[in-house]
Amino acid sequence: xxxxxxxxxxxxxxxxxxxxxxxxxxxxxxxxxxxxxxxxxxxxxxxxxxxxxxxxxxxxxxxxxxxxxxxxxxxxxxxxxxxxxxxxxxxxxxxxxxxxxxxxxxxxxxxxxxxxxxxxxxxxxxxxxxxxxxxxxxxxxxxxxxxxxxxxxxxxxxxxxxxxxxxxxxxxxxxxxxxxxxxxxxxxxxxxxxxxxxxxxxxxxxxxxxxxxxxxxxxxxxxxxxxxxxxxxxxxxxxxxxxxxxxxxxxxxxxxxxxxxxxxxxxxxxxxxxxxxxxxxxxxxxxxxxxxxxxxxxxxxxxxxxxxxxxxxxxxxxxxxxxxxxxxxxxxxxxxxxxxxxxxxxxxxxxxxxxxxxxxxxxxxxxxxxxxxxxxxxxxxxxxxxxxxxxxxxxxxxxxxxxxxxxxxxxxxxxxxxxxxxxxxxxxxxxxxxxxxxxxxxxxxxxxxxxxxxxxx
Ligand code: SF4
Numbered sequence: 537x538x539x540x541x542x543x544x545x546x547x548x549x550x551x552x553x554x555x556x557x558x559x560x561x562x563x564x565x566x567x568x569x570x571x572x573x574x575x576x577x578x579x580x581x582x583x584x585x586x587x588x589x590x591x592x593x594x595x596x597x598x599x600x601x602x603x604x605x606x607x608x609x610x611x612x613x614x615x616x617x618x619x620x621x622x623x624x625x626x627x628x629x630x631x632x633x634x635x636x637x638x639x640x641x642x643x644x645x646x647x648x649x650x651x652x653x654x655x656x657x658x659x660x661x662x663x664x665x666x667x668x669x670x671x672x673x674x675x676x677x678x679x680x681x682x683x684x685x686x687x688x689x690x691x692x693x694x695x696x697x698x699x700x701x702x703x704x705x706x707x708x709x710x711x712x713x714x715x716x717x718x719x720x721x722x723x724x725x726x727x728x729x730x731x732x733x734x735x736x737x738x739x740x741x742x743x744x745x746x747x748x749x750x751x752x753x754x755x756x757x758x759x760x761x762x763x764x765x766x767x768x769x770x771x772x773x774x775x776x777x778x779x780x781x782x783x784x785x786x787x788x789x790x791x792x793x794x795x796x797x798x799x800x801x802x803x804x805x806x807x808x809x810x811x812x813x814x815x816x817x818x819x820x821x822x823x824x825x826x827x828x829x830x831x832x833x834x835x836x837x838x839x840x841x842x843x844x845x846x847x848x849x850x851x852x853x854x855x856x857x858x859x860x861x862x863x864x865x866x867x868x869x870x871x872x873x874x875x876x877x878x879x880x881x882x883x884x885x886x887x888x889x890x891x892x893x894x895x896x897x898x899x900x901x902x903x904x905x906x907x908x909x910x911x912x913x914x915x916x917x918x919x920x921x922x923x924x925x926x927x928x929x930x931x932x933x934x935x936x937x938x939x940x941x942x943x944x945x946x947x948x949x950x951x952x953x954x955x956x957x958x959x960x961x962x963x964x965x966x967x968x969x970x971x972x973x974x975x976x977x978x979x980x981x982x983x984x985x986x987x988x989x990x991x992x993x
Contacts, residue, residue, distance in 0.1 A: 537566065537594065538674065539587055540577025542730050542766070542939075543701075544610050545674060546665070546683045548575045551609065551639045553670030558640035562672070566594055567601045571643050573631075576612035578700055580868035587612045588624070595626030605646045607631055609639070611700040618656050632658035633686075633701060637669070664705050667715035676919055678954030679938050680724045684712050684750065685731035689739070690769070692796070693807045693874040694836060694867060697732055706731075706738050706746065713753045720759035723954060725917055726788075727754070728938065729765040735772045748777045755784045761917065761956055762788040762934060770795060770818055771809050782826045788934050789826055794834035794863075798853045799846040806839060807874065812853075819857060830935030832861035837894060838887030839867045841880035847890050851897055858901045861941055864894040899966050906942075906964030913960045913974055916944050920953040931959065933969075942967035949973020 538548035551573065556562055563569045572594050576587035587608075597603035608620055609631040616623075620630050629646050631639065635657045642657050664686050665671070673680055685706040688698050716727055731737060738746015747765075754763050763786050770793055781787050797803050800811040823829055835850060854862060866887045869876055882890075916931035919938075922945070929946040936942060944959060949972050951957045957976035961969050 537573070537590060538575045539590060540575070540579065540583060540610060542681045542728065543683055543686070543732070544575055544577060546671075546681050546730070547610065547633065547636050549671045549673050550665050550669050551575070551636050552672035552674075554637065554640050555643065556672060557670040558644075560640065560643065566597055566603070569597075570602055571605045571607065571647065572597060572603050573607045573609055573639070576608050576610040578611035578613075578615040579696065580865075580870065582868070584612055591624055591627060595624070598626060605629065605643065607643070607646070609633075609636065611697075614658065614700045615696065617658050621656065628655070630656045630658065634659045634663045637663050637665070664707055666707060666711045667718060676938070676953065677722070678724055678917065679726040679728065679919075680719045681728045681730050682712060682715055682719070683707070683731060684729050684734065685737050685740075688732035689736065690733060691807050691874070693805065693878070694796075694839060694870070696870045696873050699872055701732060704733060704736060704740050706741050706743075708741065709738070709743070709746075709750050709753055712750060713757065716754055716757045716760065720757050723759075725759075725761040725954060725956065726938070727757075727760050727763045729754075729763065731767060733769055734765050734767045735769050745772075745774060745776065747772075748774065748780060751777075751780055751784070751787060755780075755786050760786050762786060764788040764790055764792075764937060766792045766937070768793040769809075770815050773818060773822075778822060778825050781822075781829075789828050790830045790832070790935055790937065791822055791826075792832045792937065796834070796836050797839065797842075797846075797850060798835075799842075799849045802839060802842060802846050805841050805875075805878070806836075816857075828934075830860040832863075832937070832941070833859050834863040834865060835894065836865050836867050837890040838882040838884075840875055840878035840882065842867075842882055842890075847893075851894060854894060854897050855901075858905075859898070860905055860935060861902075861937075862894075862898045863940075864891045864898075866891055903964065903966045906966070906969055909961045909969060910964055911961065913958050914944070914971075915956055916946075916959050918946070918951045918953055918955045918957060919943070931957070933959075942969070944969045944971060946971060946973060949976055950978050951976045952978055 566572050574591050577583040605628045607629045608627055613630045614632040621627050687702040687704045689704045735747050798812050914933040916933045918931045922930045930943045955977055958974050959971040960974045961971040963970040
């Protein structure tokens, strides 16, 4: 059972691959499993609570199901280690983020009846998978996440990730390129590059401008349509990097760059490098040099010391800059992070109000940007039929990242998952688009789909 972010998902995929490669039979049904592994998230309060509830829920299977061994892996396990065992007696083992490569041995150990006392398998998280690691990918077969590095050297005052994932460790460029080739050979069209601090890639390997050097190699990999990096910190962005984005067809014209705040005093308190002027200049540089760019960012509201004035400045900024995608998160008071000791805590209700206000500013912007695409014909990657109906297909254009952005609903035409087709956009809602296929590799004359032309959300 996998929880949390895409980096955790890659860990889960490696654990599945390692277990299968060591003779374990995998089951999607926890009721039937002898070993149940909950790959937890420990980022913020809500995520921690969800992980604990999931462990307790699956703990019941030890009474009713065939579960003999219940394991907590992932960030919550790394963060709380033995304390998690004390709090949750249903757990048999806690496996840290540095131990996922040993998951098969750990399961074998815990399955031995005499050895089934609670055990902690934790080490400082040195582990970083490579292209040889067995992996069973979750999600769409045509879109894959590739973890290019693990950990983070920064010290953002609200963030517990360095506590759970350690210092930055980058995979060698050769290993990432080898994996990208393998994935392209398996039919992957979209390569999503993930790490905690992507622009800092390679700094620990002594590679100058490592991220740019990596992209220069990845764009040579045949068969990929979009290479989509995530989690760019607004620093170390060179003109060369921007030119690469502008000039390389396979580099998705999509920037994912969380700013967290825009008020200079808040950015300083958050231990974020750079100020409002730097950030604004960077956004304008990206936008002026990369035509058709989609800019995604994220902000935290309610950070200790956030005044009404600072928040109003943020709101006005979101309105003025009109980002294509904007996420707003509530500050979460995390143990062991610098902000925990800070004064000026904002009460939860006010935080919630500010989050709602910021999203309310973004909604008309998102709708207007969607409506501006009506009448345009866009290249989209088909993901497949949505869960709710077989009469539509879900797809995404270059500016729509998997799982975190909206989709293009196709209500007429034929295509298979993983195919790139041309769609004429006929309608838009706040986050989604609607359209019909005008050109597709699978375009054989068939009975057209009859589906509602417009979706109401
Ligand atoms: S750069 Fe990201 S992962 Fe690193 S400390 Fe800051 S918020 Fe956390």
